[in-house]
Amino acid sequence: MRSMPHALLWEMFAGGWWSLTGMTLMSCLIPMLVHAEMMKLQVDASDPAMVLLQLAFIPLVIIQAAIGVLIAQRRTSRLYAMPISTHAIVAWHTFAGAAVLALLVAIVSWLLNALFGANWPIGSTVLFSIAVWSSMQLLASVSTQQSLPGLCFAGTPLLLLFVWLPSRYGAYSPPPTHYWSGVTAGEFVFLATITIFCLVVTNYSTRWARCGERLPVIGLWNWIVAKRDAMASRVEVRPRFSSASAAQFWSEWRQKGLILPGTFFVVLSIGFLAGVQRWVQSNFQLAEVYEGVFAFGSFQLMLAAIAGFVLAMDFNSEAAGQRETQLGDSLDGSNYEVMGSFQASRPVETREFAFVLLRVAGVSIAITWLMWFAAACGCLGLMWLSNQLPSNYLAVKQPWGYLAIMVVGPWTLMANAATLGLIAIRHKRLAYVAVATVVCYLVAAAVLHDSNVPKPIQTLVHSVVIGLIALAVTLVSVWSFWQAYRSRFLSLRAVATAVLVTAVVFAIGIGVQPAELTVVEFLVLIGFAVLTVSPVASLPILIAANRHR
Amino acid sequence: MPEPFPSAAPPIVEIDRLTRQFGNKTAIDDLSLTIPRGGVFGLIGGNGAGKTTLLRHILGLLKAQTGSVRVFGLDPVACPVGVLGRIGYLSEDRNLPNWMRVRELIRYTEAFYPAWDSKYAEELREAFDLDPLARVKNLSRGQRARAGLLVALAHRPDLLVLDEPSSGLDPVVRRDILGAIIRTIGEEGRTVLFSSHLLDEVERVADRVAIIHKGQILLNAAVDEIKESHRRVTLRFDQLQERPPQLIGALTQEGSGCEWTYICNGESEQVRRAAQALGATVVYDSALSLDEIFVTRVSQ
Numbered sequence: 001m002r003s004m005p006h007a008l009l010w011e012m013f014a015g016g017w018w019s020l021t022g023m024t025l026m027s028c029l030i031p032m033l034v035h036a037e038m039m040k041l042q043v044d045a046s047d048p049a050m051v052l053l054q055l056a057f058i059p060l061v062i063i064q065a066a067i068g069v070l071i072a073q074r075r076t077s078r079l080y081a082m083p084i085s086t087h088a089i090v091a092w093h094t095f096a097g098a099a100v101l102a103l104l105v106a107i108v109s110w111l112l113n114a115l116f117g118a119n120w121p122i123g124s125t126v127l128f129s130i131a132v133w134s135s136m137q138l139l140a141s142v143s144t145q146q147s148l149p150g151l152c153f154a155g156t157p158l159l160l161l162f163v164w165l166p167s168r169y170g171a172y173s174p175p176p177t178h179y180w181s182g183v184t185a186g187e188f189v190f191l192a193t194i195t196i197f198c199l200v201v202t203n204y205s206t207r208w209a210r211c212g213e214r215l216p217v218i219g220l221w222n223w224i225v226a227k228r229d230a231m232a233s234r235v236e237v238r239p240r241f242s243s244a245s246a247a248q249f250w251s252e253w254r255q256k257g258l259i260l261p262g263t264f265f266v267v268l269s270i271g272f273l274a275g276v277q278r279w280v281q282s283n284f285q286l287a288e289v290y291e292g293v294f295a296f297g298s299f300q301l302m303l304a305a306i307a308g309f310v311l312a313m314d315f316n317s318e319a320a321g322q323r324e325t326q327l328g329d330s331l332d333g334s335n336y337e338v339m340g341s342f343q344a345s346r347p348v349e350t351r352e353f354a355f356v357l358l359r360v361a362g363v364s365i366a367i368t369w370l371m372w373f374a375a376a377c378g379c380l381g382l383m384w385l386s387n388q389l390p391s392n393y394l395a396v397k398q399p400w401g402y403l404a405i406m407v408v409g410p411w412t413l414m415a416n417a418a419t420l421g422l423i424a425i426r427h428k429r430l431a432y433v434a435v436a437t438v439v440c441y442l443v444a445a446a447v448l449h450d451s452n453v454p455k456p457i458q459t460l461v462h463s464v465v466i467g468l469i470a471l472a473v474t475l476v477s478v479w480s481f482w483q484a485y486r487s488r489f490l491s492l493r494a495v496a497t498a499v500l501v502t503a504v505v506f507a508i509g510i511g512v513q514p515a516e517l518t519v520v521e522f523l524v525l526i527g528f529a530v531l532t533v534s535p536v537a538s539l540p541i542l543i544a545a546n547r548h549r
Numbered sequence: 550m551p552e553p554f555p556s557a558a559p560p561i562v563e564i565d566r567l568t569r570q571f572g573n574k575t576a577i578d579d580l581s582l583t584i585p586r587g588g589v590f591g592l593i594g595g596n597g598a599g600k601t602t603l604l605r606h607i608l609g610l611l612k613a614q615t616g617s618v619r620v621f622g623l624d625p626v627a628c629p630v631g632v633l634g635r636i637g638y639l640s641e642d643r644n645l646p647n648w649m650r651v652r653e654l655i656r657y658t659e660a661f662y663p664a665w666d667s668k669y670a671e672e673l674r675e676a677f678d679l680d681p682l683a684r685v686k687n688l689s690r691g692q693r694a695r696a697g698l699l700v701a702l703a704h705r706p707d708l709l710v711l712d713e714p715s716s717g718l719d720p721v722v723r724r725d726i727l728g729a730i731i732r733t734i735g736e737e738g739r740t741v742l743f744s745s746h747l748l749d750e751v752e753r754v755a756d757r758v759a760i761i762h763k764g765q766i767l768l769n770a771a772v773d774e775i776k777e778s779h780r781r782v783t784l785r786f787d788q789l790q791e792r793p794p795q796l797i798g799a800l801t802q803e804g805s806g807c808e809w810t811y812i813c814n815g816e817s818e819q820v821r822r823a824a825q826a827l828g829a830t831v832v833y834d835s836a837l838s839l840d841e842i843f844v845t846r847v848s849q
Binding site for chain 1: 605608609610611612626629630632633634636638640642644645646648649656657659660661662697
């Protein structure tokens with residue numbers, strides 16, 4: 001390599017092309033899924049719903065692609081011992097990353113426009129992504145100092161950008177009215193100011209980190225922590241755990257238990273505020289607040305899936321992952337993060353580990369659901385006091401189906417996301433390939449949609465694919481149960497209970513959807529029913545594979 | 550009364566024809582090893598020799614691809630509770646839950662071991678000078694090693710497995726505390742298995758040593774036996790020798806002309822007889838340190 005920028009770019013592409021490709025594919029997965037559905041419904045690009053979708057997806061696409069670039073770039077600290085000035089380290093990390101991210105975002109926007117007739121403005125999105133990248137660099141730089149106030153300070157520009165973005169779509173007089181197609185001089189100056197500010201602060205932060213110093217704001221934080229610890233020393237330590245399982249549950253819960261309830265609380269608060277805004281606009285009709293709170297309950301599904309992936313992680317696995325790489329244990333060439341040796345060497349049966357994780361998921365979901373229920377009941381109480389009780393208490397078109405999905409859905413998503421997370425952690429490339437397959441399928445579907453192939457044949461193709469996936473899910477789940485039983489992770493009684501639960505969920509599904517089922521719908525319903533119990537079998541198998549590699 | 554070392558009791562670890570590959574790299578190559586019950590067993594080898602991989606098989610953290618591993622007569626993968634419940638383990642990477650405070654770590658670990666000795670844990674915490682309120686993530690490398698050692702020791706395990714225990718410990722702690730602990734456990738009739746590449750330390754505390762190199766055991770014997778069976782001898786020949794004459798048991802040779810120095814595997818008398826057979830006289834004969842034996846064996 002003749003120069004540092006060459007070396008950094010080479011390193012980013014040579015060592016991180018999997019994360020760049022994988023995260024970019026992941027970033028366009030959900031927009032593609034939704035746009036494919038919108039295309040089926042023949043929604044026009046000028047429809048306000050499409051504007052709203054773009055507003056929701058732009059942060060998602062940029063952040064996921066930016067995470068891919070961050071992973072590919074690796075930590076800045078590896079360059080601290082090299083004869084390079086801090087300015088150069090920061091500048092080249094920021095500029096090279098910004099260029100790659102801008103390119104990725106432009107490609108994703110172009111793909112969505114070309115395949116699904118979306119109206120994604122490329123210029124403004126790319127400029128916005130550069131400002132987001134700069135603020136993410138700042139956040140990544142300060143995060144190495146592991147300080148909450150430092151992170152709050154460093155996260156402010158990013159937050160500001162995402163609060164500012166909806167205003168470009170006219171979203172503060174809901175609903176959003178137009179696309180952000182042209183960049184004005186004022187907008188350019190705003191984005192440039194944020195970018196430069198973040199660059200300057202990142203430079204300071206990196207300089208401090210390079211010399212082993214800490215940001216001044218952290219001194220104050222350390223003082224608060226010292227005071228808190230002094231107070232904590234007077235409080236007696238918690239009583240002994242009744243069992244190893246109880247101790248493990250405490251450990252898992254303290255790390256991951258509050259992720260779902262915590263994030264749902266934030267989302268519910270936003271739903272409440274949105275409801276209040278509509279309440280003011282609608283002549284103080286409390287039904288607006290109630291509907292806002294009720295509708296935001298569906299976010300439980302998305303948040304449960306994310307929390308499930310987090311549930312699969314062992315936060316102390318990094319060192320173990322590095323260790324395995326030193327040993328040359330790179331089954332598929334990726335530096336996967338495995339169960340840390342401390343966790344893996346606890347004298348606990350593997351099935352206990354799995355049941356503890358499922359218990360954490362169950363309790364998290366129960367708390368989240370109760371939070372939602374309490375908020376809805378609170379609104380109903382207010383409506384009762386003001387004599388505004390609604391005629392439809394459940395505030396949706398298919399109330400019982402919605403409630404059934406809200407009960408079973410978060411569990412199914414969270415537990416299965418944990419299962420998928422365990423596979424993805426061990427085989428990152430397999431996860432990327434899976435996502436790439438889905439994206440390819442969506443691209444093929446879009447091409448098919450615009451082709452001359454008759455609609456009934458198109459429907460048949462999609463039905464066959466979906467039916468096959470449902471069948472595969474069912475067969476893999478049955479195999480998991482057989483393996484779990486053979487490996488003594490599950491007793492015969494547990495297997496019988498799982499079969500019974502599957503039958504009950506299937507019966508509820510039939511009850512909620514009383515119309516006559518097609519073969520594909522039948523297979524999908526069975527697949528869904530099986531998914532509610534399959535993590536009971538698949539989790540211990542995957543944990544064992546991770547624990548005893 | 551602790552049993553004499555090596556014990557007549559069934560071995561604590563039995564490894565039979567174990568092979569482990571990571572991709573194309575063979576980390577353990579058809580390795581067989583028996584670790585007797587009681588005493589201190591040192592596993593020595595260079596970087597990447599396969600020490601950690603071997604220890605992880607003993608703990609069941611790696612599954613045998615071929616061959617078998619038995620600890621206390623059990624398969625550690627099939628019976629993790631039966632095996633790990635009797636083992637105390639300090640990993641080389643000091644992998645501990647970073648978010649816990651020291652006292653939480655102690656209380657958490659206690660729940661997994663019915664034989665946990667709270668009084669002993671507290672004694673160790675004080676001896677190791679660990680602040681109970683400190684978070685693990687804020688501990689220095691040496692303090693992390695001490696915290697890891699504390700939770701590995703406090704249930705008085707039958708088998709203590711230490712992977713590079715000295716790494717990160719200062720010389721005082723290493724010599725006084727770690728050395729004392731290892732010796733005490735060994736003398737109590739329990740077993741200590743530790744890996745290290747600090748050979749002076751191994752020589753000081755271990756009763757028995759295995760040298761591992763490229764995934765194979767080169768040597769497995771009591772320390773005294775190893776030292777007695779390796780000698781450096783200088784032979785003087787009557788005539789100039791262009792090449793070193795072949796001495797039975799010679800591992801390496803260097804020199805020129807009439808004087809050649811050999812490192813031999815064999816007792817002093819055997820070497821002397823072999824030299825006489827070549828028509829040479831022994832002008833210098835000395836024992837080797839473990840360090841020299843290791844270097845000789847590994848560089849062959």
